[in-house]
Amino acid sequence: MTQSEFKLDEAVAILERTPATLKAMLDGLPDIWTRAAEGEGTWSPYDVIGHLIHGERTDWIPRARHILAGETRPFESFDRTAQFTESQGKSLVELLGMFAALRRENVAALLNMNLTAADLERKGLHPELGEVRLSQLLATWVVHDLDHVAQIARTMAKVYGQATGPWTAYLSILRDRV
Amino acid sequence: MTQSEFKLDEAVAILERTPATLKAMLDGLPDIWTRAAEGEGTWSPYDVIGHLIHGERTDWIPRARHILAGETRPFESFDRTAQFTESQGKSLVELLGMFAALRRENVAALLNMNLTAADLERKGLHPELGEVRLSQLLATWVVHDLDHVAQIARTMAKVYGQATGPWTAYLSILRDRV
Numbered sequence: 001m002t003q004s005e006f007k008l009d010e011a012v013a014i015l016e017r018t019p020a021t022l023k024a025m026l027d028g029l030p031d032i033w034t035r036a037a038e039g040e041g042t043w044s045p046y047d048v049i050g051h052l053i054h055g056e057r058t059d060w061i062p063r064a065r066h067i068l069a070g071e072t073r074p075f076e077s078f079d080r081t082a083q084f085t086e087s088q089g090k091s092l093v094e095l096l097g098m099f100a101a102l103r104r105e106n107v108a109a110l111l112n113m114n115l116t117a118a119d120l121e122r123k124g125l126h127p128e129l130g131e132v133r134l135s136q137l138l139a140t141w142v143v144h145d146l147d148h149v150a151q152i153a154r155t156m157a158k159v160y161g162q163a164t165g166p167w168t169a170y171l172s173i174l175r176d177r178v
Numbered sequence: 179m180t181q182s183e184f185k186l187d188e189a190v191a192i193l194e195r196t197p198a199t200l201k202a203m204l205d206g207l208p209d210i211w212t213r214a215a216e217g218e219g220t221w222s223p224y225d226v227i228g229h230l231i232h233g234e235r236t237d238w239i240p241r242a243r244h245i246l247a248g249e250t251r252p253f254e255s256f257d258r259t260a261q262f263t264e265s266q267g268k269s270l271v272e273l274l275g276m277f278a279a280l281r282r283e284n285v286a287a288l289l290n291m292n293l294t295a296a297d298l299e300r301k302g303l304h305p306e307l308g309e310v311r312l313s314q315l316l317a318t319w320v321v322h323d324l325d326h327v328a329q330i331a332r333t334m335a336k337v338y339g340q341a342t343g344p345w346t347a348y349l350s351i352l353r354d355r356v
Binding site for chain 1: 179180181182183184185187188189191192195198199201202203206207208210211213214215216217304307308309310311313314315317318320321322324325327328329331332333334335336337338339340341342343344345347348349350351352354355
């Protein structure tokens with residue numbers, strides 16, 4: 001398997017593309033796709049965008065600043081259900097726009113930190129995971145984006161699970177996370 | 179789980195967005211992401227785009243025409259490794275452009291078929307799966323797109339599998355298809 005160490009410019013290349021990826025995937029799609037879920041307690045593409053917005057506000061950059069400030073207290077816990085209240089009354093296109101604006105600001109903030117190799121090794125305290133490095137936080141930001149892009153594609157694919165008939169046998173995505 | 183019957187306009191909404199989704203995800207990304215693979219015998223994002231191009235040329239629309247022509251012979255088999263020769267010497271940006279052009283032509287061809295509900299029920303013979311309906315072929319085209327979008331996101335996520343450190347525990351995509 002291809003594995004790579006964290007490199008800031010390579011990470012930013014993913015982070016700065018995610019808003020456009022999600023807009024291309026979702027903007028203007030019928031609700032049958034954007035409001036679909038994989039089952040009880042799972043998230044629709046609409047829910048996922050709200051979750052990503054909450055992460056831009058409270059997770060990645062605030063935690064990076066927490067580490068760089070040399071805080072010894074653990075990070076604030078992340079609220080994984082905030083989007084269910086925060087997205088209320090907002091259209092998907094509004095959420096996609098909010099996410100794009102926040103991500104643009106956050107990538108700019110990340111680049112303005114002018115992080116050195118030594119900074120990337122600095123440590124913070126996660127409330128559940130214990131000691132973590134700044135480079136691990138930033139790598140997680142990247143993988144978290146890709147995880148949710150894959151989740152959105154998988155959730156929408158399952159809408160046509162039955163509709164594919166015998167081809168279901170070839171479409172392994174229909175059997176992921178079931 | 180949200181399930182829906184095949185509807186042509188809803189299917190086209192996904193099919194016509196896939197080229198822009200893949201361009202937003204991949205165009206200009208460093209090779210560390212686009213040439214990554216999940217392991218022996220798996221495909222990189224670059225390989226996947228070549229596979230999608232081969233599908234546009236030989237699979238979806240040719241098979242739809244085969245069904246509508248009332249052919250009783252089975253479909254031609256689909257070559258799942260054609261991209262390893264066909265993509266040779268081509269850059270990723272070239273492949274993304276070829277895919278976008280072919281998909282545009284094929285969506286136009288699909289709409290020009292003016293398919294009726296009765297047409298969507300028409301049957302063809304798959305060389306391995308046996309009798310399949312036109313609606314199932316077209317639903318499979320949609321799910322196949324989404325399957326490969328998810329595969330690309332998953333493959334790239336795994337590049338940073340180790341780099342996320344303790345957060346690996348929360349990133350379930352790193353444990354998909356291992």
